[in-house]
Amino acid sequence: MTDQEAKNYIDNAFEKLRQITSIDGIAQLAKEEPTQKNRMNDAVYPALNFSISKADIAKLVELGILDDNHAFSKDMNDKLTDPLTKLLYATAWKNGDLPKIKHIIKGVLKETDEEQAIVFHQFGRYLTKTLGQPIIDQHVIRAFGIFKPQSKGDGKEWDVAAMRRLSIVNKRHNGIIAAYKEWLGSDGLSDELRQCADYTYHVDKLLFALGKTVKYAKRKV
Incomplete structure (x- = not known):
């Protein structure tokens, strides 16, 4: 797929998305080739039907599970009693993900520091289930960045080739993230779709597949 073909493919998909009025319509669009093979696996990433609030975080601090810096406390292991919590904590430990929790918490608390771990910070904001x-x-950022090119902050825009090479989202992409959030609440999507519960989650799933489809393939050595 050439860069122009990738641009045409993304633009065509977004035009179809603009006309969709239901969650089922998004799912149907995701089944089209070549997006089908790159869809998010619902068995691996099932929908999150719960929210996390500031009060929830405050409770964890009160219980001594989190320290004042919103990282797991040093004696966290001694406070684990529920088998499911133990299992999930052990999985995060094995994957080296324990330090990432504080960035999710910052997002839940809506702290403004987004210099590091932007994806996890934004995930925390999503978990509050706040509109937008x-x-x-x-x-997701690759697909949207190709659809609506944004400034790099140096007077130039991210081009299609740069977006297709994107592998890590960082503060350089804050402009694209902000534009994406704004677009989600705009007439770039139908009024009917924007009335659907948690519609942004389903749009995210579609853009995940679109962005993965147009990413530059790694060359086999």
């Missing part, structure tokens, strides 16, 4: 706060990742 989506999940983001490299694939």
Whole structure:
């Protein structure tokens, strides 16, 4: 797929998305080739039907599970009693993900520091289920960045080739993230779709597949 073909493919998909009025319509669009093979696996990433609030975080601090810096406390292990919590904590530990929790918490608390771990910070904001706060990742930002090119902050725009090479989302992409959030609440989507519960989650899933489809393929050595 050439850069122009990638641009045409993305623009065509977004035009179809603009006309969709239901969650089922988004799911149907995601089944089109070549997006089909790159869809998010619902068994791996099932919908999150819960929210996390500032009060929830305050409770964890009160219980001594989180320290004042919103990281897990040093004696966290001694406070684990529920088998499911133990299992999930152990999984995060094995994957080296324990330090990432504080960035999710910052997002829940809506702290403004987004210099590091932007994807996790935004995920925390999504978990509050606040309107206009989506999940983001490299694939979502790639798809949207190709659809609506944004400034790099140096007077130049991110081009299609740069977006297709994107592998890590960082503060350089804050402009694209802000534009994406604004677009989610605009007439770029139908009024009917924007009335659907948690519609941003389903849009994110579609853009994940679109962005993954147009990413430059790694060359086999």
